Amino acid sequence: MGLMEAYQGGDVTAFERLYSALAPPLLGYLRALTQDASLADDVLQDTFLQMHRARHTFRPGHPVKPWAFAIARNVFLMHRRARGRRERREVLADDELPQWPVRAAEAEIVDRETLLRGVAVVGRERCEELLLHHLAGLSFREIAGVLGISEGAAKVRAHRAMAELKRVLRRDRG
Amino acid sequence: MTGAPLPPQLRRLVEEDLAPVRPLPPPWVRALVALAWAVAALLVVLVVGGVHADAGELGVLLAWGAAAVEILAGFALIALALREAVPGAALPRAALAGVLLAAALVAAATAVLTWVRTAPPASGCSLRAGMACLATEFALGVPALVATVLLAVRALPVRPRWAGVLGGVGSGLLADGLQHLICPVADLSHVLVWHVGAIVGLGCAGWWAGWGVERWRARALERGTTWAS
Numbered sequence: 001m002g003l004m005e006a007y008q009g010g011d012v013t014a015f016e017r018l019y020s021a022l023a024p025p026l027l028g029y030l031r032a033l034t035q036d037a038s039l040a041d042d043v044l045q046d047t048f049l050q051m052h053r054a055r056h057t058f059r060p061g062h063p064v065k066p067w068a069f070a071i072a073r074n075v076f077l078m079h080r081r082a083r084g085r086r087e088r089r090e091v092l093a094d095d096e097l098p099q100w101p102v103r104a105a106e107a108e109i110v111d112r113e114t115l116l117r118g119v120a121v122v123g124r125e126r127c128e129e130l131l132l133h134h135l136a137g138l139s140f141r142e143i144a145g146v147l148g149i150s151e152g153a154a155k156v157r158a159h160r161a162m163a164e165l166k167r168v169l170r171r172d173r174g
Numbered sequence: 175m176t177g178a179p180l181p182p183q184l185r186r187l188v189e190e191d192l193a194p195v196r197p198l199p200p201p202w203v204r205a206l207v208a209l210a211w212a213v214a215a216l217l218v219v220l221v222v223g224g225v226h227a228d229a230g231e232l233g234v235l236l237a238w239g240a241a242a243v244e245i246l247a248g249f250a251l252i253a254l255a256l257r258e259a260v261p262g263a264a265l266p267r268a269a270l271a272g273v274l275l276a277a278a279l280v281a282a283a284t285a286v287l288t289w290v291r292t293a294p295p296a297s298g299c300s301l302r303a304g305m306a307c308l309a310t311e312f313a314l315g316v317p318a319l320v321a322t323v324l325l326a327v328r329a330l331p332v333r334p335r336w337a338g339v340l341g342g343v344g345s346g347l348l349a350d351g352l353q354h355l356i357c358p359v360a361d362l363s364h365v366l367v368w369h370v371g372a373i374v375g376l377g378c379a380g381w382w383a384g385w386g387v388e389r390w391r392a393r394a395l396e397r398g399t400t401w402a403s
Contacts, residue, residue, distance in 0.1 A: 008195050009194045015180070024178050046395070048188075050330070054329070055195055057330050078395045082396040142262070146264070147264070150269070
């Protein structure tokens with residue numbers, strides 16, 4: 001039985017382990033979306049509360065990450081609508097940067113801080129597929145389910161964002 | 175990646191409500207509620223008024239077959255609406271638009287085929303007949319729409335307006351399938367304006383319901399509570 005199934009069965013330890021596994025990538029994603037560390041922390045807590053209240057909507061046997069990221073994205077959008085918060089594009093301070101490991105392929109291109117600063121410059125809407133794939137580790141099929149787009153569109157957008165990101169980073173270096 | 179410790183406040187909130195839950199059944203199973211409504215309404219229609227007089231002229235395929243196709247298409251759309259209400263299972267917008275277009279084609283094809291096979295009406299179709307059809311379709315469709323919206327809200331629709339439109343158009347098709355059996359007017363303009371108009375109206379009602387759910391959730395979040403609690 002998977003962790004989610006145990007959690008649906010009322011096992012608090014399973015929730016604890018899920019939190020432990022999901023909170024870091026979710027927080028990284030939310031920080032990239034909000035560009036605001038404290039807001040991301042708030043949204044993360046609301047995301048887990050929403051996940052708890054909607055835990056019956058998880059379909060056993062399916063992957064947990066797309067379900068969790070879809071809820072996180074939705075809570076973020078609700079927060080943005082509710083507060084009328086304008087998108088902030090200021091560069092994050094070092095201690096606010098998401099604590100994600102940059103995967104090997106990306107690490108060859110650029111370090112984590114530079115990558116996330118680049119994302120802040122390019123804009124979160126244009127980098128969402130890239131973040132979900134390269135940093136959160138979702139497949140393009142899973143990203144399609146989270147964002148409500150086709151798998152092909154997710155690939156194309158991630159590719160375009162990567163190209164744009166490279167252009168921005170080259171400009172910054174040059 | 176190191177694991178994150180669970181904040182004590184979140185742990186307390188979760189522990190307060192940690193009753194075992196049963197996972198939602200698949201969308202098509204939940205959509206059976208709407209299909210059950212359609213069957214019940216069909217039985218009532220048959221007992222109260224029976225099918226219209228031209229049904230014999232249309233033949234089994236165009237009378238009952240077309241109604242069944244519309245009802246099943248409506249059921250499929252409602253199942254899609256309920257799938258859309260589950261996080262992480264969203265379909266591409268282009269696919270959803272294609273599904274809605276296919277629904278419009280089903281309704282239009284039924285109207286055209288029926289019109290071709292029946293004799294022209296002796297007199298023009300009155301506004302009263304149109305309004306009666308509109309009212310009947312709404313009476314048949316609104317309960318299915320309400321059930322769909324309640325089932326969708328019971329899940330967690332991340333795009334409530336899309337779920338609403340799908341549920342609305344699906345309910346409209348269910349209602350139009352039933353109406354196809356009882357409406358005596360086969361005139362193309364009547365069917366396209368009033369019957370298809372009712373489907374569009376129910377689709378709009380679904381969108382509006384989804385918009386309401388979205389606003390409700392945003393306000394609940396602003397107040398520090400959520401609707402799902």
